[in-house]
């Protein structure tokens with residue numbers, strides 16, 4: 001387990017604030033009163049197209065109306081929202097004279113909402129707010145209230161300080177990070193995730209697990225027992241509940257556990273991510289794959305890559321996950337239960353691209369810097385071949 005091994009060093013352990021989390025089946029019906037209490041009178045409502053099709057967006061609009069909160073609906077959100085889309089949403093927000101933002105969907109909708117809150121209150125190009133380029137300090141104006149309603153249990157964006165955007169000009173994804181973009185409220189209704197297709201349930205669940213595992217062992221903050229505790233409990237929840245929701249999508253108790261695991265993962269990866277996410281990001285971007293699917297075999301690489309560096313931690317994780325003795329074995333057991341892909345060939349990755357993927361993943365500083373073992377391109381390539 002995590003233990004303080006630096007008698008001569010002083011650490012600053014900061015805990016980022018969580019938004020209030022309203023959790024439970026049917027809690028979506030509280031949206032009207034909550035939005036009004038946050039001072040919203042006209043909200044820009046960003047939602048995934050499927051939520052619109054299923055009538056969930058109309059349900060929210062109706063509830064908001066009861067409390068005299070008008071809505072401007074935007075239901076065409078792109079995956080990994082590009083800067084241009086945030087700019088367009090910014091224009092819409094001002095044109096429609098909105099005073100709050102509501103997002104219902106997966107990571108893309110929620111990240112768009114968080115980035116939009118910066119867009120409508122700050123001058124300058126969105127790329128100026130990239131955290132790696134010192135953008136966090138530039139987010140200093142008060143932001144409008146944001147409510148997030150996750151419809152998957154994966155990214156944890158509803159509770160954390162991050163938003164991921166695409167910069168098409170530079171051909172990259174970049175991160176905005178600030179305590180200020182933590183939503184003002186997260187409404188977590190497991191009924192929303194109970195209609196998720198099985199494959200999406202499995203993929204987003206593995207993403208949540210990857211955040212917890214990589215966060216638990218992340219070395220960006222080598223000592224942070226608070227995040228470690230969240231990550232560890234998140235692993236326990238995924239181990240017990242992901243197979244249950246896969247077998248029975250309507251199991252609301254297990255859906256609630258998965259929602260909490262996503263929150264724990266989304267917060268605890270502040271401690272660091274690793275090669276599971278560096279490989280996942282490169283593969284996801286190159287072949288336009290959903291993030292969770294790209295991360296699934298990549299997490300197996302993470303387990304093997306760091307086997308020696310994290311011997312004790314992995315033993316603890318494997319036991320907590322599903323009473324396995326070894327993390328790789330534990331993951332394979334879980335993947336088998338939820339029919340998750342274990343090989344990069346299963347994702348349609350061409351074998352001849354593996355060297356390029358290893359090169360790009362080894363240069364992904366954001367994720368490699370927190371990996372427990374030092375990252376070498378050669379080793380990544382070996383692993384990509386092992387899991388091809």
Ligand SMILES: [Fe+2]
Pocket residue numbers: 155207210211277291295
């Ligand atoms: Fe992720």
